[in-house]
Amino acid sequence: MTSAAATQGKKKTLKTGGRRINAQMIPTIAAVVIFILMIIMGQALFGTYLRWGFVSSLFIDHAYLIILAVAMTLPVLTGGIDLSVGAIVAITAVVGVKMTNAGISAPVAMIVMILIGVAFGLLTGTLIEEFNMQPFIASLASMFLARGIASIISTKAQTFPENNNFDFIAQKITIIDNPKISHDLYINVGVIIAALVVIFGYILLHHTRTGRTIYAIGGSRSSAELMGLPVKRTQYIIYLTSATLAALASIVYTANIRSAINTVGVGWELDAVASVVIGGTIVTGGFGYVLGSVIGALVRSTIDPLTSDFGVPAEWTTIVVGLMILIFVVLQRAVTAINRKE
Template sequence: MSALTTHPTAEPTGVRALAKRLSLHLDTLPTAAAVVIFIGMIVYGEAAYGRIVQFNTLSNLLINNAHLVILTVGLTFVILTGGIDLSVGAVIAFSSVAGVMLMNAGWNPWLAMLLMVLIGTAFGAASGVLVQYFHVQPFIATLAMMFLGRGLASILSTVPERLADDSPLRSLGTQIEIYDGPKVDDIVITPGVIIAAIVVAAAFFVLHRTRTGRTVYAIGGSEQSAALMGLPVAATKMWVYIISGTLSGLAAVVYTARLGSAQNITGIGWELDAIAATVIGGTLLTGGAGFVLGSVVGALVLGLMNVLITRDGGIPPEATTIITGGILLVFVLLQRAVLARRRE
């Protein structure tokens, strides 16, 4: 009797093994690239300018970009479904001006803060209704909301509205010392940073641990397939715009607390910053793939870029948009490569 012998298939090694592993995790490549860029920027900044890898620098990075992180989380929900929200910057302008004016008029500050958030919710709900029930393209629907919000903010006031020095809203921008380092190298945060961290944690839980999150990804992958599977497509699309609008209102609270004033030109271009941060963080513009933590990294990349430009001193501030556009273009091309590889 002859025995049959089997020969185990040789495992790929070297470059082929690396290629195989990368092909299994294509969706994570843009996010990994964002992390690499962030670390590279820190290393470059420390080598070129010094005092980048310090507690106070990193603390200020978080404090100054807490509102952008909150905006980016909201945009992540929308873009994951294949949509877009251009109204977030205008919502911040209208919400912040309205809130500060109401507080200065004698309203209960906490009630005014709640109203600031609800203004964002109303704008998000309006965008969701236009997109889902009137079948308006997300770009057009949210562009209309952007013009509406910016116009309402300008009707309310065309000059900066300053918070009273004793306003409770300012307490959200108060710095809290966590670690007393040498000289001024301390770890400090603000309640605004804590709010941003809570938003990120809640968004991570919703997207990765709930049916709503799975539906968001399914809609981005194929809305028709999601509907055929019996998933609540209509309700979920409404919710993602409501979430984005609500977080825009919350970002207005956090930003106004730090700045201490509001005006109708606040937030111009922030929708593009939030979209750029989301894309840099690895969320596909076509929807269906991305990570909220990657979006946070994308926001910090933009924030750190501003720090490095300020430290350099020789780069004009206008170059920020050029550099942001270049980074965004690189990540869009990377996404295209990932999509092409996935189809193969």
């Protein structure tokens, strides 16, 4: 939030125990509180949510969503969006598995998957900056293109061959191994990759000129241009990074489930947006945190097992997510209205 303050002026703060809290942090704080309450509720009712096994599964099964949440944070901070991330997961997953089955080494397949993500990020950035398209339309075009190509390549489920080098990403790494308990704490390389992505996103946004420019664009693109900031170059970086991280999420997810199909990733862009919004990033841009998006991803990930344990039908889960997004958007609007009155 470093340069957002410069572009949006003075923001209302709340005094708490002698400290000042930016009013726009309220949605992020609310997300943290909701996540804690969900875990406490799950533990109180079902007795499994504070077990190491649940924690391990939460991070391993949803490492890809954490990566996508970081990816989506960048365009949303500028008031944009990247609808292509789910389709990029699909096309890169199908290509990666097909290449591996053709006898191509996993490292080469991974590099190709990343390059495909880069290509789609470059396409989206070009449509936005060179053809003056709205991010919604530009990324929607990329989404349909990627999904269509993935369907042309294959419409059948593809499975990795045995003993492929993708396996190391899904290999479990035990952190706590206590023979007295049945649920050990473990992670895999995919979780480590997700953690590195979070660190990368934090450094990019809060400790680089590019990050300051991203916040400035979200505050006011015209003001950022008048300040002489590299707006055009930053927009390219945003969508290149977002698409590349989507390809990386595809590698992590595909290695974990050992298969791919052209329909994978459908709706994941919306899950990523939900994570970002729940995490407190303002949808109109200019304010938000990578760590908030991570919390949002964890909240989104916890909804599934919690609603399942309550016996709620799977189709109702989307209603719960929709209501949470509505609540957080209303909360953001309320905070913005308060700031404007000050």
